[in-house]
Amino acid sequence: MPPLWAVVTVTSLVFLRTFSITQDQALEEAWRGWKGVHAKEYLEEEEAFRRAVWEKNMQKIKIHNLEASLGKHSYQLAMNHLGDLTDEEFNQLLNGFHPDPVKRRGGNLAFFQKSASLKTPKEVDWRKKGYVTPVKNQGHCGACWAFSATGALEGLLVNKTGKLVSLSEQNLIDCSGKLGNHGCHGGYIRRAFEYVRDNGGINSEGAYPYLEKEGFSCHYNPQDRAANCTSVVAVQRGSEEDLEQAVATIGPVSVAVDAHNFPFHFYKSGVFSTIFCSDSVNHAMLAVGYGTSPEDGKQYWILKNSWSEKWGEQGYMRLVKGADNHCGVASQASYPTM
Ligand SMILES: *[C@@H]1O[C@H](CO)[C@@H](O)[C@H](O)[C@H]1NC(C)=O
Ligand SMILES: *[C@@H]1O[C@H](CO)[C@@H](O)[C@H](O)[C@H]1NC(C)=O
Numbered sequence: 228m229p230p231l232w233a234v235v236t237v238t239s240l241v242f243l244r245t246f247s248i249t250q251d252q253a254l255e256e257a258w259r260g261w262k263g264v265h266a267k268e269y270l271e272e273e274e275a276f277r278r279a280v281w282e283k284n285m286q287k288i289k290i291h292n293l294e295a296s297l298g299k300h301s302y303q304l305a306m307n308h309l310g311d312l313t314d315e316e317f318n319q320l321l322n323g324f325h326p327d328p329v330k331r332r333g334g335n336l337a338f339f340q341k342s343a344s345l346k347t348p349k350e351v352d353w354r355k356k357g358y359v360t361p362v363k364n365q366g367h368c369g370a371c372w373a374f375s376a377t378g379a380l381e382g383l384l385v386n387k388t389g390k391l392v393s394l395s396e397q398n399l400i401d402c403s404g405k406l407g408n409h410g411c412h413g414g415y416i417r418r419a420f421e422y423v424r425d426n427g428g429i430n431s432e433g434a435y436p437y438l439e440k441e442g443f444s445c446h447y448n449p450q451d452r453a454a455n456c457t458s459v460v461a462v463q464r465g466s467e468e469d470l471e472q473a474v475a476t477i478g479p480v481s482v483a484v485d486a487h488n489f490p491f492h493f494y495k496s497g498v499f500s501t502i503f504c505s506d507s508v509n510h511a512m513l514a515v516g517y518g519t520s521p522e523d524g525k526q527y528w529i530l531k532n533s534w535s536e537k538w539g540e541q542g543y544m545r546l547v548k549g550a551d552n553h554c555g556v557a558s559q560a561s562y563p564t565m
Contacts, residue, residue: 254282254285257285258278258281258282261281261306261310265308267311277311280310280311280312280313281306281310281311284306284310284311284493285306285310287304287489287493288304288305288306288493291303291304291490291493292304295497300490300497301497301498301499301500301520301523301525301547302490302494302495302496302497302498302499302500302545303495303496303497304490304493304494304495305493305495305496306493307493307495307534307537307538308535308537308538309321309492309493309534309538310493312492314487314489314492317492318486318487318509319369320367320368320369321365321369321371321486321510321534322369322371322413322486322487322509322510323368323369323370323371323372323409323411323412323413323414323510323511324371324372324375324413324414324415324416324483324508324509324510324511324559325372325413325414325415326415326483326507326508326558326559327415327416327417327418327559335421335458335459336417336459336460336461336561337458337459337460337461337564338460338461338462338463339460339461339462339463339469339472339473341463341466341468341469341472342472345472345476347471347472347475347476348475349518349519350516350517350518350519351474351475351516351517351518352515352516352518352529353382353474353478353479353515353516354515354516354529356385357385357391358381358382358385358386358391358478358479358515359378359381359382359391359479359513359515359531360378360381360391360392360393361393361536362531362532362533362535362536362541362542362543363393363396363437363533363535364533364534364535365396365439365533365534366439367411367439368400368410368411368439368440368441369411369412369413370396370399370400370410370411370414370441371510371511371512371533372399372408372413372414372415372416372419372511373396373399373400373408373414373419374396374511374513374533375416375481375482375483375511375512375513375533376396376399376416376419376420376423376481376511376563377393377394377395377396377399377429377432378479378481378513378515378531379416379420379478379479379480379481379513379561379562379563380394380420380423380429380454380456380563381393381394381454381479382478382479382515382562383454383456383478383562383563383564383565384453384454385478386478387565392431392432392453392454393431393432393433394429394430394431394432394453394454395429395430395431395432395434395435395436395437395453396432396437397435397436397437397438397443398429398430398435398445398447399414399419399422399423399429400414400441400443401441401443401444401445401446401447402422402426402445402447403418403419403421403422406418406421406422408422409441410441410442411439411440411441412441416481416483416511416559416561417459417461417561420456420459420561420562420563421459423454423455423456423563424455424456424457424458424459424563426447427449427452427455428447428449428452428453428454428455429447429452429453429454429455430447430448430451430452430453431451431453431454434448434451434453435447435448435451455565456563456564456565457564457565458563458564459561459562459563459564460561460562460563460564461560461561462480462557462560462561462562463557464557464558464559465506465552465555465557465558466552466557467548467549467552467556467557469557469560470482470514470556470557470560471517471548473560473562474514474515474516474517474528477562478562479513479514479515479531479562480513480514480560480561480562481511481512481513481514481560481561481562482511482512482513482514482528482530482556482557482559482560483508483509483510483511483512483555483558483559483560484504484508484509484510484512484530484546484554484555484556485504485505485506485507485508485509485510485554485555486509486510486554487503487509487510488501488503488504489503490503491503491504491554494538494539494544495539495540496539496540497520497545498520498523498525498527498545498546498547499527499544499545499546499547500546500547500550500553500554501554504553504554504555505554505555506552506554506555506558507555508554508555508558508559512530512531512532512533512544513530513531514528514529514530514531514556514560515529515530515531515543516528516529517529517548518545520545525547526547526548526549527545527546527547527548528545528546528547528548528556529543529544529545530543530544530545530546530556531543532544
């Protein structure tokens with residue numbers, strides 16, 4: 228992948244260099260502080276552009292939070308380590324999920340069977356049961372699909388063995404290409420499970436560490452097998468009731484959401500919902516539970532992201548639940564079984 232600044236066209240650089248003269252000087256210190264905290268370094272010709280992008284993001288965050296303080300939103304935004312990315316770059320780099328067609332040769336998809344009589348608990352949080360590894364960071368690689376898949380497999384492994392072991396996204400990136408996954412350029416969660424199923428295993432993060440890059444040859448080692456799965460189960464498309472039962476009875480479930488919107492990128496805390504969300508999904512996450520907000524009674528899903536602990540609520544989002552499949556959260560849910 229070319230360095231970020233290469234994406235910037237010459238015209239926009241010229242434009243922004245002119246623009247930079249009008250930069251808000253009061254923000255100078257904040258900009259320096261932000262660069263320091265996140266160890267950002269730019270080429271001289273790039274800095275003015277990045278600063279302008281960052282300032283624009285700061286401004287939009289400020290406006291949102293002002294509106295939130297007036298009761299217009301149920302969540303806050305905050306500047307984070309991704310604050311120098313334009314919306315287009317965000318979408319390109321971080322939203323690497325492809326929705327899977329329902330019928331596909333070799334997929335052998337099973338469907339989650341909802342029980343009419345089952346009463347689900349009011350709250351579920353698999354983190355408290357030791358089913359969830361610490362939040363990871365995909366970095367500048369669109370492999371959210373691999374992070375979501377390892378998350379669900381890690382939960383399954385705890386269920387089967389009682390041990391929490393971090394599993395290898397790089398293993399999935401390097402080895403599941405023949406199933407149609409594209410490494411840092413996106414992939415399918417279900418095909419990641421299918422790879423593990425057909426391959427007879429996946430290595431641990433320790434044995435097969437994350438490199439934030441694609442293009443390496445597969446070096447899965449069966450001797451280091453850390454987990455397995457034997458089948459892939461899909462949750463009824465769009466049904467939050469089915470997803471609730473699956474999350475309550477199975478463990479963490481892989482989901483995908485529409486993350487192509489500004490508030491999502493800078494989400495900090497609270498129960499998320501936005502008019503900018505559609506149900507056409509593009510970013511994979513892991514549903515690790517659900518609950519009800521004590522402040523405003525809003526129901527939410529607890530979603531683990533892979534943008535480090537600096538994003539959201541220590542790396543997690545609470546997304547509004549029971550509001551017409553908001554952001555498509557139940558559109559592409561699935562999990563592995565053994
Ligand atoms: C594993 O999951 C099944 C349901 O899928 C459940 O009945 C069982 O209690 C779980 N085992 C552990 C150790 O959590
Ligand atoms: C994975 O499956 C194989 C059989 O296909 C079995 O021998 C092995 O013990 C399993 N490994 C784990 C970690 O469950």
